Amino acid sequence: MDLYRGELIGKYEVITQLSVGGMAELFLGFTSGPGGFRKYVAIKRILPDVRSNEQFERMFLDEARITAAFNHPNIAQVYELGQEDDGLFLAMEFVAGQNLDQLTDACRRRRQPLPLGMSLAVGRDVCMALHYAHTFAGPSGRPSPVIHRDVAQKNIMVTYDGVVKLLDFGIAKARGSLERTHVGTVKGTAGYMSPEQVRGDPIDGRSDLFSLGVVLWELVTGQRLFEGKTERDEMVNILEAPIPSPRQRAGQVSEEVSAVILKALERNAGDRWQSGRDMARALEDAAGRMMFDTDRRAALMRSLFQSKMASTRALLDSADVGKAPAPSGPEPAVIVSPDVGEPESWEPSTPLPRAEDEELAAEAASLSARATALPEDDSVTRDATRGPWAIILLALVVGGGFLIWKLVPALDEQVEPEPKVPAFVDPRLRQFPESGQPIPPPVQAADAGSAAVAEPVEQTGKKEETPGKKETGKPSKRGAPVQTGLLTLVITPEASVFLDNELLGRTPIFNKAMRTGTHYLLVLGPDGQKRRLSVPIKAGKPVVLKLSLNEIPLR
Incomplete structure (x- = not known):
């Protein structure tokens, strides 16, 4: 049972706790209204042991002040900043989906690359979200540009409906920010920072575009760009390591797409794309019809995360009936902004299950339910152990066991086991491959x-099929x-x-x-x-x- 279920945080009732980091905890909750009105939100609350940390509280207020004014379809919104006896909390947009780390992991487990059109569509939408933040103006019309400073795969979501969302402006830099970065302090995710960010130089929106260039390079190649053994090694690689063309690592990437990504990765900010809108337009021109629309993105998400979607629906339905759902599947993938200062803590508490693991888990749960239900009707047990029924039952069990003992070896001799067919x-x-795994040797093309x-087909000596016709094998029996x-x-x-x-x-x-x-x-x-x-x-x-x-x- 969820210990937090039913707890009130401000006007929001908690359904479940989603995550706990080093600085804050995250909940899924809702608020109700007349006529069955219900709005689901993600609630971020500062942990009790860091409520006295004035620096973190200022960053928390910065995040609320900056993103509460945003209104863009590709940026997760903040609805409310509240305070109660337990401290400050943020009520944020409920985003049901997966971040890019989880999306690429799901494709890797299925041994299929993330479709290029999907990667380019995600990049284009993030470009437009960044352009909105970089050119943001307040209600008075006064320019108030916001630099994200932590554009990385963990902070980019794709919802189950195919919508791209940029998350976590918790360390964003805006004009008039309450929290000032101290000299010599570097904020961001190692491996995705711009060269000027690594050096601690002044930055502008072009720094975010470099980070997005790293994300796109990794999405289209399936490899890490500035990988190192330590964060320091990654930062050194950002400053000095050569940056190969994506086409050299992935032949399906066109020269036009490679050129757009490489321009974003120019170490000199003056040589990069000068705005997110310019980069978005360049991606659209290079991708053409290849770019996925929202429907195709949603179809891909459904094919990869059916069980996650079902778990999320069950969790939301449980709020309607007022009780927690039965634990019949993996944890729901409900993800919003990670904890400030602890980005690495926003990994799922349990590994994402493979499809076959989910099937086995469901079967095991079903068997377990049946097994635990049987002892509840002990009248059956009592009746079975009384009088002649006990003797008949014993005879059936012993006789059946003897037949199985005799027949199974004979069947094994007559029936050849079906060979296991590996996934193609x-x-x-x-x-x-995963880190440390060997890459299979190439074979000659046809x-x-x-x-x-x-896949290889056994030689059977049968006449070769005429091209253009289907081989259907032996005709099936009537009615089969x-x-x-x-x-x-x-x-x-x-x-x-x-x-x-x-x-x-x-x-x-x-x-x-x-x-x-x-x-x-x-x-x-x-x-x-x-x-x-x-x-x-x-x-x-x-x-x-x-x-x-x-x-x-x-x-």
Whole structure:
């Protein structure tokens, strides 16, 4: 049971505690009104043992004063600054989604890259959020620019509806700020700071654009840019290490996109993009139709975080019925601004589960529920141990055990176990292994003019299928259910995919149900060339294909 559930913080009733950091704690709560009105908020409250810290309290007030005046769709809002006996608190916009660290981790676990169009769309929206902050003017019209100073993957969210949100202006620098940075103090996330920020020089909005350039470089390549063993090493790398073109690390990135990112990463601020709006326009021009719209972003989020979304819905529904939800899944992904001064504490308290782990956990919970429910009806146990029923029951158990003991070895001799089929990973694609893991050796590409094949197919001696037709195997018996498998197809750049002259969809395509057998797909890319892709679908088996368009042979 949540110890904080039902507690009041100002006018807000707490549903659950979300996070605890070194300086503040975070809650999910709501306020109610007439006619069933309900507004959900995230509540940040200073921890009791730091309420006497005047510096942190000033930073807390700075965050409220700066962001309460903001009104931009890509910036998480602050609704209220309040004070009660337990100290200051902020009521902020409730953001249900995942930050970029969690998004890229989910893609890595599925062994698929984050779609390039998704990365560029996120970058474009963050550019517009930064431009709004950098050119902000108060109600009187007096310019009051705000520099974020901590643009990093952990502070950029994508909601389950596909909306990008820039979070945590807790260490932002604004004109008239109450909290002054002391000489020699560096604030920000190591590895994402601008060179002038590392040196402690005066900064402006172009410093945030450098940080966003680092984020984009890492999103499109799947690698760290200024990685080091310590924070000091990362800062030295920011000042001195060479910055390779993203295209050198990820061939699917075009020269135009690489040029936009590299200009943001110029060490001399005068050579960078001079405003977030200029950088946003450059990204749009370079991406073209490749850039994901809101619907496609939402579709990707749904495909990656179905269980998280369900947990969040259950948590919100529990507020309506006035009781906590049953612990049937992982913790909900409800994320807002992290604690000031303790950004590293805003990691999930439990690791994100893999899809198969979630299925096992659900099955285990179901079995556990059934097992614990049985002893409650002890009349069944008493009746079963009385009179002749006990003898009959004992005979059935002993006889059944004897049959199993005899039959299982015989069946094992006759039935060959089904071989385990590993999840497919195309060896021609760039892999993004965890730190310390070996990179699989490359293999030779398919010969020109042949069909690209999803995975090795055993030689059976059967006559080769005629191109353009589907291999359906032996005809199924009359009335037998049609067997299907799932296809996930990621092609860069994006392409239209046809099956038997019917549009299957536009990549990326996630978990598309298809009949079993080998299908020959027609792939039509932005260059207008027709290509042929062979995809074998097995019953109940997911097939994941991640390809560059130029790897698929022309038809």
